[in-house]
Amino acid sequence: MDNIQQAYTLAKERYAAFGVDTDVAMTALEKIAISLHCWQGDDVGGFENPDGELTGGIAATGNYPGKARNADELRRDLNVIYSLLPGSHRLNLHAIYLESDTKVDRNAIEPRHFSGWKDWAKANNHGIDFNPTCFSHPLAADGFTLSHRDPAIRQFWVEHCIASRNIGDWFGKELGTKAVTNIWIPDGYKDSPADRSTPRRLLIESLDKILAEKLFHNLDAVEPKLFGIGSESYVTGSMEFYTAYAVSRRVLLTLDSGHFHPTETIADKISSILLYIDEILLHVSRGVRWDSDHVVTFNDDLQAIAQEIVRADALNRVHIGLDYFDASINRIAAWTIGARNTLRAVLNALLEPRQMLNQFEAEGDFSSRLALMEELKAMPASAVWDTYCQQKGVPVGMDFMRVVKDYEKKELSKR
Ligand code: RNT
Ligand code: ZN
Numbered sequence: 001m002d003n004i005q006q007a008y009t010l011a012k013e014r015y016a017a018f019g020v021d022t023d024v025a026m027t028a029l030e031k032i033a034i035s036l037h038c039w040q041g042d043d044v045g046g047f048e049n050p051d052g053e054l055t056g057g058i059a060a061t062g063n064y065p066g067k068a069r070n071a072d073e074l075r076r077d078l079n080v081i082y083s084l085l086p087g088s089h090r091l092n093l094h095a096i097y098l099e100s101d102t103k104v105d106r107n108a109i110e111p112r113h114f115s116g117w118k119d120w121a122k123a124n125n126h127g128i129d130f131n132p133t134c135f136s137h138p139l140a141a142d143g144f145t146l147s148h149r150d151p152a153i154r155q156f157w158v159e160h161c162i163a164s165r166n167i168g169d170w171f172g173k174e175l176g177t178k179a180v181t182n183i184w185i186p187d188g189y190k191d192s193p194a195d196r197s198t199p200r201r202l203l204i205e206s207l208d209k210i211l212a213e214k215l216f217h218n219l220d221a222v223e224p225k226l227f228g229i230g231s232e233s234y235v236t237g238s239m240e241f242y243t244a245y246a247v248s249r250r251v252l253l254t255l256d257s258g259h260f261h262p263t264e265t266i267a268d269k270i271s272s273i274l275l276y277i278d279e280i281l282l283h284v285s286r287g288v289r290w291d292s293d294h295v296v297t298f299n300d301d302l303q304a305i306a307q308e309i310v311r312a313d314a315l316n317r318v319h320i321g322l323d324y325f326d327a328s329i330n331r332i333a334a335w336t337i338g339a340r341n342t343l344r345a346v347l348n349a350l351l352e353p354r355q356m357l358n359q360f361e362a363e364g365d366f367s368s369r370l371a372l373m374e375e376l377k378a379m380p381a382s383a384v385w386d387t388y389c390q391q392k393g394v395p396v397g398m399d400f401m402r403v404v405k406d407y408e409k410k411e412l413s414k415r
Contacts, residue, residue, distance in 0.1 A: 046096025056135025057228025062328025188231025258292025
């Protein structure tokens, strides 16, 4: 028996004393497919106009060498990351990651521009999720898209979103697993608006047009935000706006952990929203001061999110996606660290003695509830995680960094 197995045997016993079966937790974790965000690989550049400016109030800072310059490089990078993650996972693709020799405007994108991604996904057993790209474009330059006052500009973005939904549906059909197509728009004002209602009324109108056709292989999601860079005072698609929209139109709501007031967390929102909406999409991220998109670390916020999903028995109703972009460190490391942390947080949540905790609570024994919650923080969950990684044939502990460094030397440093 090696060290990892020995540690696991001891951990298994300690969890069993709380009535928790570690093998059952690992089996449950196997079913979790994280949707990896393609945009960590090239700082949200995309291949429509890779030298274009990133707009829409989001920013990737840093100039670490080695970013992917085309779809082949990005897929090669992704293959490395998937080889470092236990389990089988999805890809979250943005419309600007199309492949075409000629210029295709956003409202003219078609499934054929994504056939390279489809073939790759099929060959590697990845489901795909999709996003219209309503930023980094001349018609988004004044900060408004689907809620723009100019009907022609609005129409352009409506067409782009319809085209994107159809591509999502095509991916869903081709790959035999529904795509979640998530709409996020940057629309908002830097300073206090005189009229907060009109853009919101226009946004309802645009969204209703976009969602008019019933699709069978696609799930629609809408993503709220409190503020962005340059839209500090007002964002058309706020939490209240999209929550009400999602409830009334029966679509998914996306919760991005970087999109709220710095002291506000998304964990507490999950159980409420799931009472009204069938499924939600998460953009797991980490806000730091003004930035909403730092690499996901294993902090209290992340653990609380995973606990809330598991405690609500909602693993099959919550689509877990990631959303951050750090250009100041090795991008493959950034991707892998955040994804492994997210999986680890779900595993920890699966290892909670739920029955015991619930019983203390039901009996009003809040002292024991607190004592147990604190005790759990130092339980040997990492021994279970290590065994899980070993069983799935992926690197244990820091070993994944060796693969990352190797790939950097062989491939990234030559870009
Ligand atoms: C922006 C949103 C959105 C984007 C991606 C690139 O604040 O979080 O999800 O990060 O679509
Ligand atoms: Zn997001």
